[in-house]
Amino acid sequence: MGYKIVLTADRTLMSTYNGSQFIGFAACFPKVLPQWLYSRIFCPLKASAEGMSRTAPAGLRKIEASLVKAGFRGEEIAIAHPERLGKVIDSSTKVVGVTTSDPLGLGPASSTFSSLIRREPYTSHFFRKLLKDPALMASSAKIIVGGPGAWQLSRDSTRQMLGIDCLVEGEGELIAPQLFADAVAGKPLPSVVTGGPVPIEDIPLISGPTVNGTVEISRGCGRGCEFCNPNMRVVRHLPLERILEEVRVNLGIATKITLHAEDVLRYKARGMKPDRAEVSKLFTEACKLSDRVGLSHIALSSALAEPGAVEDIAELTGAKSGRRRVYAQTGIETGSPSLIGLHMKGKAKPFTPDQWPEVVRESFKLLGDNNWVPCGTLVMGLPGERQPDVAKTLDLIRDLRQCKSLIVPLFFVPLGELKDSDFFKPDAMLPDHWILLAECIDHDFYWAPILMDELFAQNRMNAAKARLFRLASWYMQHRLKPYMELMREGTNPIRQDLLGELEKDRPASPRDEVEA
Numbered sequence: 195m196g197y198k199i200v201l202t203a204d205r206t207l208m209s210t211y212n213g214s215q216f217i218g219f220a221a222c223f224p225k226v227l228p229q230w231l232y233s234r235i236f237c238p239l240k241a242s243a244e245g246m247s248r249t250a251p252a253g254l255r256k257i258e259a260s261l262v263k264a265g266f267r268g269e270e271i272a273i274a275h276p277e278r279l280g281k282v283i284d285s286s287t288k289v290v291g292v293t294t295s296d297p298l299g300l301g302p303a304s305s306t307f308s309s310l311i312r313r314e315p316y317t318s319h320f321f322r323k324l325l326k327d328p329a330l331m332a333s334s335a336k337i338i339v340g341g342p343g344a345w346q347l348s349r350d351s352t353r354q355m356l357g358i359d360c361l362v363e364g365e366g367e368l369i370a371p372q373l374f375a376d377a378v379a380g381k382p383l384p385s386v387v388t389g390g391p392v393p394i395e396d397i398p399l400i401s402g403p404t405v406n407g408t409v410e411i412s413r414g415c416g417r418g419c420e421f422c423n424p425n426m427r428v429v430r431h432l433p434l435e436r437i438l439e440e441v442r443v444n445l446g447i448a449t450k451i452t453l454h455a456e457d458v459l460r461y462k463a464r465g466m467k468p469d470r471a472e473v474s475k476l477f478t479e480a481c482k483l484s485d486r487v488g489l490s491h492i493a494l495s496s497a498l499a500e501p502g503a504v505e506d507i508a509e510l511t512g513a514k515s516g517r518r519r520v521y522a523q524t525g526i527e528t529g530s531p532s533l534i535g536l537h538m539k540g541k542a543k544p545f546t547p548d549q550w551p552e553v554v555r556e557s558f559k560l561l562g563d564n565n566w567v568p569c570g571t572l573v574m575g576l577p578g579e580r581q582p583d584v585a586k587t588l589d590l591i592r593d594l595r596q597c598k599s600l601i602v603p604l605f606f607v608p609l610g611e612l613k614d615s616d617f618f619k620p621d622a623m624l625p626d627h628w629i630l631l632a633e634c635i636d637h638d639f640y641w642a643p644i645l646m647d648e649l650f651a652q653n654r655m656n657a658a659k660a661r662l663f664r665l666a667s668w669y670m671q672h673r674l675k676p677y678m679e680l681m682r683e684g685t686n687p688i689r690q691d692l693l694g695e696l697e698k699d700r701p702a703s704p705r706d707e708v709e710a
Contacts, residue, residue, distance in 0.1 A: 196286045197272040198378050200335070201258055203293045204276050204320040207251045209237040210406055219569075219602065222296065222303035224313035226673060227666060232316065235662045245281025247273050248447055252400070252408040252454065253341060254293045257370050259398035264371030273402065276320070280329035287333055289377035291370075293341035297321040297356075300346045300617075302573070302604035309605060309620055310688065325356050336377040340366045342423075345609070350385065364389035364423075365413075368396055391428040400440055407448035408490070409440045411476065412455035417466075417493070417540035420611040421573075431462045434476060441483050450486035453477075458489040458522070459496040459503050466543040468500040477510045487511055492522045494557035494568075499544050501560050508564035519565050519648060526554055526570040526601070529590030530583035533576050537612070551590050558597040567645060568599045572634070574627055575606040575618025584626040591633050598641055603634040625684030632681035639671055 202208070206221035212235065220236035233239075240248065250258070250273045262268055274282040283290065296304050299318035308315045324330070325337070339347060340362030347353055347361050360373060360383040369389045377383060391414065414429040415422065441451050453476070455461060462472035480487045488511070497504050508514040527541065528534060528550075535547035542550045554570075561568050572587060591601060606618040623631075646663055680687035 196270075196284075197282060198270045198286060198288050199261065199266065199291065199374060200272045200274050200279070200282055200287055200289075201250070201254050201291045201293075202247075202274040202276050202279070202324070203251055203254055203341075204317075204324045205233070205237055205239055206317050206320050207293065207295060208247055208249075208276055208405065209239055210249065211236065212238060219303060221317050222299075222301065222307055222315055224304075224308045224311040224315050225319060226311060226313060227669065231662065231666055235666055237316070239275065239277065242275075245275050245278030247275045249403045249405045251293055252404040252410055253366075254291075255400040255402055255404050256398060256410075257291060257293070257340070257366055258402065259400050260367040260370055261374055262401065263398045264375070266371075266374070268401070276324045277327075279324075279327045283329045283333050283335065287335045288380075289336045289338060289374055290330060290333070291374065292324065292337065292339045294321055294339060294343045294347075295341055296343045296346070297339075298343075298346040298352070300607065301343065302571070302607045303602060305607060305617065306574075306603065306605040312688075322356070325358075331357070336360065336383060338362060338370075338373055338377065338383070340370070348386070353385065359383050359385075361386045362389060363387070365392045367392045367398060391430070394430050394432060397430075397432065399436060400443055403444045403447050407441075407444040407451040407484075408454050409437055409444065409451060410455070411437050411453050411458065411461055415456040417538065417543065419538035419541055421537065421606070421608075422610045429460075434479060437476070438479055438483065441480055445484060448484075450488060451480060451484045452488050452490055453480065454490040456491050457493040457496055459492050459500065466495070466499070466540070468496050468503050470500050470503045470506065473500075473503045474506040474510070477507050481510045485512070486518075488520060489522055492524050492568075493541070494524050494526070494570075495542050495545055495553055497557045497560055498553050504560055504564050504566065508566065513565040516565060519567050521567045521569065522561075523569045523571070524557075526572045526590070528572060528576060528579075528583065529554070529587035530579070531586075533579060533583055536578055537576060551586065554590060555593055558594055558599060562597050562599075568597075569602065570594075570599060571602045571604055573604050573606050574630065575622060577606070577612060577615050581624055581626055584624060584630060588626060588630045588633060591630065591637065595637055595640070598644070599637075600641060600645070601634045601637050603631055620686065620688060623686065628681045628686060629684050632678055635674065635678065635681075639667075642667060 211217035217236055258271055261271060272282050296317035299308055299315040304315035304317050336359045337357060338360045339358050344361055344363045353361060366389050369387055412431045416427055416429040418427055444451060459468045459473060461476055463469045511520055512518050513520045531548045531550050534542055534550045539547060542553060545553050558568060608615040677687035
C-alpha cells in the first residue's frame with residue numbers, strides 16, 4: 195500500500211445519509227435504535243475492497259487538496275473508510291488526519307437529545323470507535339484532528355485519553371501542510387494549533403468527490419451572533435468558475451449537488467441584502483451541469499429581503515413545478531425580539547430585532563409557497579432568557595404548524611463570545627420550555643411522514659428502505675409517547691428510575707470528564 199498519509203472521519207461524517215443531508219441530523223440521536231437499523235437506514239457506508247472511501251466530507255477534501263498543492267503526491271494520500279483502516283494503515287503510514295464535527299457529543303443537537311434521553315449520541319460513539327480502531331492503535335502514526343468540533347477536544351487530558359497528538363482549531367488549509375510534513379519527517383508536533391480565516395486564493399480546488407456532492411460556495415457568515423465561531427465573521431465568496439469545476443468533479447459519481455454556505459442566498463452579496471442576479475446566475479450555471487441541485491443553509495431574513503432569489507431557485511431546480519422540493523437548514527433561534535437584540539442583532543438584518551417574529555412567519559410562508567422545506571433550529575436556554583421569551587417562541591412555533599417544515603429544538607451550548615456561560619440542561623428548564631419542546635416534537639411527527647414519502651420519491655429510494663425509515667420513525671415516536679403527555683403539561687418527564695436504567699449501558703467517555 196505505502197500510504198504516508200491517511201485521511202478519514204467517523205461514520206457519521208462519511209455517510210451519504212441515503213442521499214439526504216438532512217437525514218444527517220440522525221447522527222446526533224442518542225443510541226436508542228438498534229445499531230443495525232441505525233447504520234443501514236440513517237448512516238450507511240460504502241467502501242472499496244481496498245478499504246478506501248469514494249467520497250469524503252468537503253472539509254477533508256480541502257485538506258487533501260492543500261497537501262497536494264504543498265507538494266505531497268496524490269498516491270501518498272489515502273481517503274480511508276473509517277471501519278476498514280486495517281486495509282489502509284501499515285508501516286508506511288506516518289500520519290492519520292481525522293476531521294470531526296462533534297467528537298464528544300457536546301454540540302447543540304446531540305447534547306440536547308442525549309441530555310433528555312441520557313444515552314451517548316452516535317456522533318461521540320463512532321468518533322471514539324474510530325480512534326480505538328485496532329489498526330490505528332497499533333500504528334506509530336501521529337494523529338492530527340481538526341474540523342468544526344475541534345473545540346470539544348481543547349483539554350489536554352481529553353486528547354491524551356484519546357491518543358490525539360495534535361489538534362487543529364479553525365481553518366486548516368494554510369497550517370495543515372506543514373503539520374503533516376513535520377509528522378511525516380518524524381518531527382514533534384504542537385499539541386494545539388489555531389488557523390485563522392483562509393483567503394480565497396489559498397482555498398484549493400478539491401480533486402475528489404464529496405459526500406452528497408457538497409460544493410462550498412462561500413465561507414463565513416458576517417452576521418456576528420455572539421455564540422458563533424469568530425472565523426465565521428469573515429465572509430468570503432468563491433469565484434463561480436471554481437464552484438462549477440468542483441461540481442464537475444463531483445458529477446463523476448454523484449447523483450446530486452449540494453451548494454454549501456452559511457447563507458446560500460447571500461452568495462456574492464456586498465451587504466446583508468442578497469444579490470439576486472448573482473444567486474440566479476450561480477444556480478443557472480450549476481443546473482446546466484446537473485438536474486439535481488440543492489443547497490445547505492439559508493438565513494430567513496435573506497429570504498424575505500429578496501424573495502425573487504427564492505423564486506428563481508425554485509424555478510431553476512424544478513421545485514416551482516412540483517418536480518422536487520428544495521430543502522434548507524435555517525436558524526429560527528428564538529421568538530423573542532429582546533434576545534435577538536441582545537445576542538444576535540445581525541441575524542435580523544436588513545430588518546430590525548423587533549421585526550424578527552414576523553420575519554420568521556413571512557419567510558416560512560414564502561418558502562412554502564415556492565415548494566421549499568425549511569428545517570429550522572431554535573435555541574432554548576440562551577443567556578438572559580426568561581419565561582416571557584419562551585412564551586413568545588412558543589407562540590411563534592405554533593404559528594408555524596401550518597408550514598411544511600421541520601423544527602429542531604436545541605439546548606444552548608457556550609461558544610464564541612458566550613463560551614464562559616453554562617451549558618443549558620434539563621434541570622434548568624421552565625415549564626414553558628417543556629411545553630415548547632413538546633410542541634416542536636408534535637410539529638415534526640406531524641410533518642415527518644409526509645416529508646419522508648416525498649423524499650423517498652425524490653431520491654428514488656427502494657420500498658424496503660422506505661419501510662425501514664417508517665419503522666424507525668414509529669419506534670422513536672413510541673419511545674417518546676410516555677414523556678409527551680407530561681411535557682405538554684409543562685412537567686419534567688424525566689424520572690430518575692428511568693435514567694438509572696438508561697445509564698447502565700452508556701460507556702464512560704471523555705464527554706463525562708468535560709461535563710464534570
